[in-house]
Amino acid sequence: MGMLITSIGVLFIFLGVGFLGSVNAAQSPVLIQSALPDLVAATRLIGPILVAGEPVPIDRQRIREGLEKELLLSLWDRAQVLLWMKRSSQIFPPIEAMLKKQGLPDDLKYVAVVESALRPHAGSSKGAVGYWQFIRSTGIRYGLEINSCVDERRNLLRSTRAACAYLKKLHGQFGSWALALAAYNMGENGLAAAIELQDVNDYYSLYLSQETQRYMLKIAVVKMIMEASEAYGFVLKKSDYYPLESHDTVRFISPGRLNLNLVAKAAHTVFKEIKELNPELRGSFLCQRTYDITVPKGTGKGFNKRFESLSANWAVNKSNRRIHVVKQGENLTMIAQNYNISVLTLLQWNKLTIKSYIHPGDVLVVGGDKK
Numbered sequence: 001m002g003m004l005i006t007s008i009g010v011l012f013i014f015l016g017v018g019f020l021g022s023v024n025a026a027q028s029p030v031l032i033q034s035a036l037p038d039l040v041a042a043t044r045l046i047g048p049i050l051v052a053g054e055p056v057p058i059d060r061q062r063i064r065e066g067l068e069k070e071l072l073l074s075l076w077d078r079a080q081v082l083l084w085m086k087r088s089s090q091i092f093p094p095i096e097a098m099l100k101k102q103g104l105p106d107d108l109k110y111v112a113v114v115e116s117a118l119r120p121h122a123g124s125s126k127g128a129v130g131y132w133q134f135i136r137s138t139g140i141r142y143g144l145e146i147n148s149c150v151d152e153r154r155n156l157l158r159s160t161r162a163a164c165a166y167l168k169k170l171h172g173q174f175g176s177w178a179l180a181l182a183a184y185n186m187g188e189n190g191l192a193a194a195i196e197l198q199d200v201n202d203y204y205s206l207y208l209s210q211e212t213q214r215y216m217l218k219i220a221v222v223k224m225i226m227e228a229s230e231a232y233g234f235v236l237k238k239s240d241y242y243p244l245e246s247h248d249t250v251r252f253i254s255p256g257r258l259n260l261n262l263v264a265k266a267a268h269t270v271f272k273e274i275k276e277l278n279p280e281l282r283g284s285f286l287c288q289r290t291y292d293i294t295v296p297k298g299t300g301k302g303f304n305k306r307f308e309s310l311s312a313n314w315a316v317n318k319s320n321r322r323i324h325v326v327k328q329g330e331n332l333t334m335i336a337q338n339y340n341i342s343v344l345t346l347l348q349w350n351k352l353t354i355k356s357y358i359h360p361g362d363v364l365v366v367g368g369d370k371k
Contacts, residue, residue, distance in 0.1 A: 037233040042075060043068045049220055052105035052177035056220050057204055063217075070214060070221040075232060080117065081225060085234060087118040088226065089241035091131070095160050102164040105177065110222045111163075111184070114215070120154040120279035129153040132163040142166050149287035154279040178203035178216050185215045247277060248300030250293060252307055254286040257351075262286075262314055266307035267295035284348050322367035328360045339366040 045064065049056040058064045074081055095109045115133040116122035123129050127136060130153030136146055142162035144152040152158045170180035170188060182203050183191040191208075200206050203216060225232050250267075260281065264274045275281060277294040295303060324335055336346045347353060349365040358364070 037075070037231070039072060039075065042071060042232065049224065050107075051110075051216060051220050051223060052107045052181075054177050056216065060204065063204055066214065067217045067220060070217045071224065074221050074225060078233075081232075082234060084113050084117060084222070085226060085229060085236060086240065086242050088113075090244050091118045091156065093244060094156055098157070098160045098164055102168065104164055104168060107219075107223055108164075108167060108177075110219050110226070111167075111181065112160075113222045113226075114218045120156070130159050131156055132159050134159065134162065138166065149282060149289060150280045151282055152280050158280075175201075176203065181216055181219065182206075182208065182212050186212045246297045247294045248297055248303075250295055250300050250303045251290065252293075252304050253290050254288060255311065256288045258286045258311055258314060260284050260286055262307060262310045263293065263295075265310055266303050267299040269296050269299065322365070324364045324366045326358050326360055326362040326364060330358070330360075332356075332358060335364065335366065341366065 045058050045067065047055070047058050049058060049067070056063065056067065058067060091112070092109055095112060096106060099106055099108055112118055112131050115128075116131050118131065120131060121129075122131070122133065124133060128134060129136075129139075129151060132153070134142070134144065134153045139146050139153050139159075139162060142165050144158060144162050146153065152162075167180055167184060170183045171177060173188060174180050174183060174191070179191065179195075179201070186209065191212075194206055194208060195201055198206060207213075225234070229236065260274065260283075261271045263286070264271045267274065271284075273296065274293070277296075281293070322339070324339070326335070332343055332346055332352075336343045339346075343354075346364065346366065347356070352358075
């Protein structure tokens with residue numbers, strides 16, 4: 001039975017390669033290779049295995065078993081690992097530069113892989129957000145702005161700076177990177193309590209939640225795969241990685257609640273591009289504040305002049321806005337249809353949400369805000 005399953009699996013791989021090759025043949029010749037590693041060989045771990053200069057004690061059987069488990073789980077999800085690697089060419093350089101500047105181990109960059117798979121919009125059920133998965137209170141404590149206007153947990157440079165400060169503090173408190181990273185995962189108070197209760201000051205000897213006991217092993221596995229990718233069957237060319245793009249950074253003052261599309265127009269691009277370049281920006285409107293944002297390369301020059309002109313024109317248009325006084329029996333959908341606008345636009349113009357209630361006598365903006 002085992003031989004039959006193996007044969008079917010091999011046949012599936014070859015059929016898949018043949019099919020994909022025939023599909024692409026009409027467009028351009030594509031060479032498709034599969035370099036799947038032997039999983040048994042992959043688990044024959046040879047030390048030392050170091051994370052931030054500290055050894056993972058694979059001579060302890062349960063630690064070794066745990067590391068093998070994390071390795072096999074990662075190798076099973078090859079698509080996810082491939083995305084880690086492709087994203088790393090864009091995300092790692094600024095992280096590496098920040099870690100070096102702060103005098104921290106380069107291996108800490110792998111924490112961001114475990115936490116978010118290098119995605120700015122990653123979120124957890126516990127309210128953690130961004131590349132480094134800060135919860136709101138910790139992010140604010142380490143200098144990140146988190147409000148209805150911006151969420152800097154999604155900004156790579158600012159969140160990395162905050163993560164460096166937090167990790168440095170934790171290392172000073174607990175004395176090892178393994179314990180510092182455990183505290184990063186579960187909170188310093190919880191780890192300190194566990195150390196006091198168990199009278200143990202070694203991460204690998206502490207009884208912690210399953211998530212925290214797996215945490216260092218996950219980081220070790222990410223490092224193992226990404227530093228020896230070809231040995232695990234990931235053979236990438238330079239062109240396979242996502243390119244590290246160059247952009248301009250601009251600083252400007254928003255005098256009030258302005259349409260974010262004004263920024264896009266001033267940067268000679270579209271709304272979506274501004275949102276993707278600046279994942280920390282929340283909503284569709286600017287707040288009254290100073291902004292430092294990323295814009296396409298070459299559009300920084302003259303940006304402020306263009307933005308001020310667009311803002312002035314938008315303000316004039318806003319002053320000529322149409323309003324509607326809500327009548328008995330009306331709802332948002334009915335009002336939007338009457339003025340030939342979408343409900344979403346009506347909500348945005350009036351700072352409402354889909355759960356908001358309106359009442360007879362309420363005044364709503366229904367036009368004149370489009371430019």
